[in-house]
Amino acid sequence: MALLLDIATTAALLFIVAAGLFVIFGVLKIINFAHAAWLTIGAYTTVVATEMGLSPWVSLPLAVLLGGLLGAATEAVIVRPLYRRPLDAILATWGLGVVIVQLITLGFGRDMQMPPALITGTVDVLGTPYSSYRLFLLAAAVVMGLAFVLVLERTRLGLNAQAVIMNEMLARALGINTARVRLITFMLGSAIAAVAGVLLTPLSSVDPTMGIPWLIGAFMLVMVSGTSVTALALACLCFGAAQVLVSTWVSPILGSVTVAVLCAVMLRLHPKGFARD
Amino acid sequence: MTRHGAGLAVLGALALALVLLGPLFLDRFTLNVLTRSMIYAMMAITVDLLWGYTGILTFGQSAFFGAGAYATALVLTHAGGGVQNFALALVLSVVVPMALAAMVGWLSFYHKSTPLYASVISLVVPIVLTQAIFAGGSFTGSSSGLVGYPTMKLGAGNYFRLAGVALILFAGLSWVIVRSDAGRLMVAIRDNPMRAAYLGIRTQRVQILLMTALGGIAGLSGFLYANAGRIVAPEIAGFGFGTQMIVWTALGGRATIFGPAMGAIGIDWLGAQLSGALPYLWQLVIGTLFVVMILFMPRGLAGFIPRRKRAAAPPRLAVLPDDRIRKGGGDALLSVSGLRKAYGHFVVLDGIGLEVRPGELVSVVGPNGAGKTTFLRCLSDGTEAIEGRIMLAGQDIAGRPPEAVVALGIGRKFQVASVFESMTVAECLRLARVTHERPSLWRRADSIGLPQAALDILALTGLDQKLDQPVGGISHGMRQSLELAMVVAMQPRLILLDEPTAGLTKAERTLIGEVLKRLTHDQGYAAILIEHDLDFVKEISQRIVVLHQGRLVMDGPVDEVVNSDLVRSIYSGMAHE
Numbered sequence: 001m002a003l004l005l006d007i008a009t010t011a012a013l014l015f016i017v018a019a020g021l022f023v024i025f026g027v028l029k030i031i032n033f034a035h036a037a038w039l040t041i042g043a044y045t046t047v048v049a050t051e052m053g054l055s056p057w058v059s060l061p062l063a064v065l066l067g068g069l070l071g072a073a074t075e076a077v078i079v080r081p082l083y084r085r086p087l088d089a090i091l092a093t094w095g096l097g098v099v100i101v102q103l104i105t106l107g108f109g110r111d112m113q114m115p116p117a118l119i120t121g122t123v124d125v126l127g128t129p130y131s132s133y134r135l136f137l138l139a140a141a142v143v144m145g146l147a148f149v150l151v152l153e154r155t156r157l158g159l160n161a162q163a164v165i166m167n168e169m170l171a172r173a174l175g176i177n178t179a180r181v182r183l184i185t186f187m188l189g190s191a192i193a194a195v196a197g198v199l200l201t202p203l204s205s206v207d208p209t210m211g212i213p214w215l216i217g218a219f220m221l222v223m224v225s226g227t228s229v230t231a232l233a234l235a236c237l238c239f240g241a242a243q244v245l246v247s248t249w250v251s252p253i254l255g256s257v258t259v260a261v262l263c264a265v266m267l268r269l270h271p272k273g274f275a276r277d
Numbered sequence: 278m279t280r281h282g283a284g285l286a287v288l289g290a291l292a293l294a295l296v297l298l299g300p301l302f303l304d305r306f307t308l309n310v311l312t313r314s315m316i317y318a319m320m321a322i323t324v325d326l327l328w329g330y331t332g333i334l335t336f337g338q339s340a341f342f343g344a345g346a347y348a349t350a351l352v353l354t355h356a357g358g359g360v361q362n363f364a365l366a367l368v369l370s371v372v373v374p375m376a377l378a379a380m381v382g383w384l385s386f387y388h389k390s391t392p393l394y395a396s397v398i399s400l401v402v403p404i405v406l407t408q409a410i411f412a413g414g415s416f417t418g419s420s421s422g423l424v425g426y427p428t429m430k431l432g433a434g435n436y437f438r439l440a441g442v443a444l445i446l447f448a449g450l451s452w453v454i455v456r457s458d459a460g461r462l463m464v465a466i467r468d469n470p471m472r473a474a475y476l477g478i479r480t481q482r483v484q485i486l487l488m489t490a491l492g493g494i495a496g497l498s499g500f501l502y503a504n505a506g507r508i509v510a511p512e513i514a515g516f517g518f519g520t521q522m523i524v525w526t527a528l529g530g531r532a533t534i535f536g537p538a539m540g541a542i543g544i545d546w547l548g549a550q551l552s553g554a555l556p557y558l559w560q561l562v563i564g565t566l567f568v569v570m571i572l573f574m575p576r577g578l579a580g581f582i583p584r585r586k587r588a589a590a591p592p593r594l595a596v597l598p599d600d601r602i603r604k605g606g607g608d609a610l611l612s613v614s615g616l617r618k619a620y621g622h623f624v625v626l627d628g629i630g631l632e633v634r635p636g637e638l639v640s641v642v643g644p645n646g647a648g649k650t651t652f653l654r655c656l657s658d659g660t661e662a663i664e665g666r667i668m669l670a671g672q673d674i675a676g677r678p679p680e681a682v683v684a685l686g687i688g689r690k691f692q693v694a695s696v697f698e699s700m701t702v703a704e705c706l707r708l709a710r711v712t713h714e715r716p717s718l719w720r721r722a723d724s725i726g727l728p729q730a731a732l733d734i735l736a737l738t739g740l741d742q743k744l745d746q747p748v749g750g751i752s753h754g755m756r757q758s759l760e761l762a763m764v765v766a767m768q769p770r771l772i773l774l775d776e777p778t779a780g781l782t783k784a785e786r787t788l789i790g791e792v793l794k795r796l797t798h799d800q801g802y803a804a805i806l807i808e809h810d811l812d813f814v815k816e817i818s819q820r821i822v823v824l825h826q827g828r829l830v831m832d833g834p835v836d837e838v839v840n841s842d843l844v845r846s847i848y849s850g851m852a853h854e
Contacts, residue, residue, distance in 0.1 A: 092571040102564060223394070
């Protein structure tokens with residue numbers, strides 16, 4: 001039972017961490033290497049909020065705000081001039097990540113921070129005591145996934161984004177302001193990443209480089225999912241399960257690279273990954 | 278030797294003198310730092326060859342460096358010193374990373390793989406390797422690394438000399454190779470991988486070979502590092518170190534060899550001086566500088582040095598003895614039967630059957646969206662998912678990627694001229710002959726042998742006077758003619774031409790028509806031509822095929838087809854009635 005719950009909550013965690021990257025890659029076709037830095041920033045909003053004596057929950061809106069603002073600035077200054085040089089965009093966002101990590105180090109020092117958790121304690125699930133925080137993550141991931149689908153299918157922004165995903169030239173010709181779609185997408189993706197950072201705090205150590213270990217897994221999951229939310233959920237579930245199993249029965253160290261390796265092999269043998277069309 | 282070459286030889290000799298004499302006046306700390314910096318500079322050059330020249334953005338060179346260093350340290354730790362163990366360590370430090378690199382190359386490069394995919398794989402490799410080192414426990418030293426193993430007793434001065442000499446040799450070798458004909462192959466793959474494949478170049482194989490060879494160099498650097506530094510830690514195999522190499526390369530100036538080497542030495546040396554005092558600030562400065570450079574100065578610091586104008590004389594053109602002249606007729610060269618191509622429910626081509634014999638010039642006409650370009654793509658890329666059979670020179674092309682179909686004797690000219698933007702006219706022509714004459718790794722041929730027909734095209738268009746001009750600067754018509762000359766230079770048996778005269782002047786059109794007639798009538802080439810201009814088609818071809826809404830509706834002699842009601846109605850826009 002505990003194993004099943006581990007699998008479900010690990011998949012949820014992977015989904016939450018990959019979501020921001022997924023949004024940006026889906027619409028902009030650019031891998032945002034600053035993703036790790038957004039995660040870190042999110043986690044540090046919790047540190048700041050709790051040091052100011054506020055509830056850790058306050059850090060969620062704070063992260064959305066900060067992530068969105070930084071995302072907008074990044075899109076306008078760094079990413080926009082590089083749309084035609086996608087590999088250079090990777091490099092520039094990675095450089096930005098380095099800068100942010102160093103700034104955080106200058107501000108907060110290198111040490112690990114221990115902000116209080118959002119939720120503590122355990123609940124009984126069919127007789128098995130299980131961390132209530134991890135269950136909360138599961139719920140958060142489901143809400144996030146449903147929100148994605150709703151936004152994509154039911155809002156103007158979502159429809160515009162779909163148009164840009166399918167054929168950007170045509171979308172522009174039809175009068176969709178593609179530059180704005182890109183800007184908003186990047187803001188949203190960054191905000192989601194920062195929220196993911198907040199949600200990571202009780203599970204991961206909080207230090208300036210905490211985002212890096214999460215980065216690669218998130219990349220690979222996004223690569224195998226293309227632009228489909230369902231594919232991303234499926235990929236998180238499959239590879240999350242593999243990660244839990246390897247960690248439990250083989251070695252936790254190897255478990256940490258399971259997702260990346262399996263995704264890489266899958267892409268080589270079946271380049272479309274989980275994406276269907 | 279050219280003046281440029283002589284200047285560089287002097288520079289090399291000077292550098293050699295510096296590294297040999299350096300230990301006499303440098304203090305021990307500086308010696309140790311610079312030894313490390315020079316080993317890093319070799320790594321920067323491997324990144325430059327992959328990324329700057331060949332367009333493969335790799336974060337994973339550190340993995341091969343780490344594999345070499347760990348192979349060395351593991352042998353020396355567990356088997357002890359002694360000459361035979363050093364020899365074993367040396368061999369393993371080259372062979373293990375090469376095997377790893379070959380595997381990574383196989384993973385990264387395959388038909389239709391994307392550059393982004395290769396970059397992502399290059400990220401995964403160092404991370405997996407680092408985790409493997411962590412998982413190795415006391416055997417690999419886990420997170421604290423290996424230290425205290427026996428090393429070659431050379432002394433700091435001699436390690437400095439060894440690293441310096443290795444760097445100069447490798448830099449010199451790289452410099453020669455990137456300027457050779459083979460080096461142009463790398464740039465061709467960076468500039469336009471599709472054109473390269475359609476010239477018959479096995480681009481993935483070149484990429485894998487390059488990655489494997491440079492994996493060996495990285496491993497050798499790792500061997501030096503493990504001996505000179507007397508410690509190996511998991512970080513040297515990691516993704517952070519791999520990205521640092523990118524920073525050196527980008528700041529120094531990609532695709533210059535010397536820029537990245539100087540970038541590595543400068544940044545590593547400065548870092549060693551400054552990072553003690555301002556540890557985080559230094560990284561911050563480098564990171565900021567890096568972002569600014571990528572945004573505004575993609576050429577790096579080398580961009581400040583004005584580029585030399587190529588002074589070397591362009592190669593001579595020579596005529597190849599053409600023994601391929603033969604009669605038309607005979608067995609079908611191309612035979613297509615039951616070809617059907619669909620994207621989901623959208624059927625582009627259906628029930629196409631066609632035979633083309635040597636010496637025939639078949640024109641394909643039809644309105645926009647009739648499937649003409651798709652038809653050519655299916656003929657030249659056997660990996661397209663189709664139904665039906667396409668036989669070329671008696672072989673089924675199914676499953677063969679473009680370069681393999683080219684090897685069967687096809688040459689394809691694209692609708693929009695597809696050439697190599699950063700090269701000269703002569704270099705483009707030279708590349709078109711690569712599959713016939715193995716390019717030299719160390720020099721540039723001073724003459725290019727071309728078949729008479731290709732020479733005719735060059736002479737008629739005046740391109741033969743512009744051999745040393747960069748392709749980026751010549752006119753649209755000339756680019757079309759250059760691409761045609763390149764395709765003809767490959768001496769294919771069947772030429773596929775997608776609207777070769779679009780956007781050309783009347784005079785240029787007549788000229789290309791003449792060349793095509795000569796190629797097919799006199800020399801036995803076969804050609805399939807997509808064309809909108811019925812007058813042009815009437816002028817040059819014997820046979821016309823009409824494609825309409827994905828079906829082949831007519832196939833016959835010129836007059837019959839042109840005067841048919843069907844063609845008239847299609848061309849006057851009444852086909853839907």
